[in-house]
Amino acid sequence: xxxxxxxxxxxxxxxxxxxxxxxxxxxxxxxxxxxxxxxxxxxxxxxxxxxxxxxxxxxxxxxxxxxxxxxxxxxxxxxxxxxxxxxxxxxxxxxxxxxxxxxxxxxxxxxxxxxxxxxxxxxxxxxxxxxxxxxxxxxxxxxxxxxxxxx
Numbered sequence: 566x567x568x569x570x571x572x573x574x575x576x577x578x579x580x581x582x583x584x585x586x587x588x589x590x591x592x593x594x595x596x597x598x599x600x601x602x603x604x605x606x607x608x609x610x611x612x613x614x615x616x617x618x619x620x621x622x623x624x625x626x627x628x629x630x631x632x633x634x635x636x637x638x639x640x641x642x643x644x645x646x647x648x649x650x651x652x653x654x655x656x657x658x659x660x661x662x663x664x665x666x667x668x669x670x671x672x673x674x675x676x677x678x679x680x681x682x683x684x685x686x687x688x689x690x691x692x693x694x695x696x697x698x699x700x701x702x703x704x705x706x707x708x709x710x711x712x713x714x715x716x
Contacts, residue, residue, distance in 0.1 A: 590640065591640060591641070594636050594640045594641070597636060598633055598636060598637070601629050601632060601633050601636075602629075602633070604625075604629055605625075605626045605629045605630070608622045608625060608626055
């Protein structure tokens with residue numbers, strides 16, 4: 566059996582190596598990841614903050630993070646060269662994660678509007694130093710919770 570036949574049996578055909586494009590493609594992706602990381606790092610400096618609003622900076626950083634994740638997944642995890650079955654797994658999982666995240670929005674909004682955020686902040690102040698907690702404070706907090714639960 567020749568060398569070529571042995572590689573073909575294992576599934577390492579020379580066509581597979583050419584299909585991936587060699588090491589140059591990985592070096593380009595690495596350079597792109599370095600440049601994207603530098604771009605997100607620059608958003609922390611005062612000269613950037615003076616000219617770009619915070620929400621725009623956060624959106625840019627999220628876009629950069631998603632781009633970097635996509636590059637790593639597609640090239641270093643070899644998802645780019647996988648069969649099309651990957652979409653059968655990826656798309657429903659993506660829809661489900663977005664759906665579950667959106668389902669939390671009303672709950673978080675309800676808790677903030679009904680004063681639970683205020684109580685949580687007070688509770689964490691007491692958690693930092695348990696000796697500050699007095700019986701009257703605990704009773705007042707319990708009454709607040711009972712009143713809010715009745716509403």
